[in-house]
Amino acid sequence: MTSTVILFLAVFAASAVEAVEALTIVLAVGVTRAWRSTLWGVAAATLVLAAVVAALGPALKTIPIDTLRLVVGALLLVFGMQWLRKAILRASGYVGLHDEEAAFERSRAQASAAGEERRAGMDWYSFTVAFKGVLLEGLEVAFIVVTFGATEGHLGVAIVAAAAAAALVVVVGVAVRGPLARVPENTLKYAVGVLLTSFGTFWGAEGAGVEWPGADAAILGVVGLVALLSLTVTWLFRRRRAHALRPSAGAA
């Protein structure tokens, strides 16, 4: 039960983050160029993502559970640590925070500057950028949905979590008629990084034959440990950066 709730939260948060970024791209192209072609691009990418989940989800169920956990655990660990790495570097000031307003303006400028390519009544620039944006942002979500769903045996829960987050982002985006700049993206990314890394550690070790102390309840301990570790690393590197930026540090 606990792991199902965490699974839902992890997929929901990951999907929300990616949906916010995809929405920025879609809005920028749609507002600047052609809504009809942009929405066709969104529809086509959504169809491809649904096909990926529909094909891979059941296929993964045929793999023996230990092998599946080992492979999925390894992949989630690599993914999760990439999310965490960047979230920590952003939180400690080494890399700039993601700015949806700036991303929106960049996308608008590029969409305005791009030449007209209209065939069969479609603006192919709008279609391609929307398709690519939604597909690339969604591919990560599809990967997380499939791996979490298949490993825990709750593919339906994972799909509902991803769809609910995407629907919420779209509804809010339509309501505010702009990019969702106020969503605390780095905090969400931080949380997703912690959850992906924790599940990756838990399943990877189980797949390698480990028996966790406390059985399934150990996932809570792993989440707590990874969260504490990440916060400590962030604190250390924030201090290090603050020290390096002090004028006397450069003169010493």
Next chain:
Amino acid sequence: MRYIRGFGRFWWDFIIGDDWRVAAGIALALALTKLLTSNGTNAWWLLPAAVAVLLVATVRRGARDPLTTTQEPTPGSETSGDGA
């Protein structure tokens, strides 16, 4: 040939991302865990310890050279699986 290279590059960026050493370290830690459990040692502590070491190392590398961390992407061009 260009397309095959591009395809391979996409999946490398998507899965491995900015720091290949993390993926290599995880593979090594999992292999060691498997080896120890096969020999009767319940090495549940090994992977969390490896995660701690790898996380500190990769953040340190990123802090030393932030340009190696994927920056804000061109719309729709992002490939690495790091939720950037």
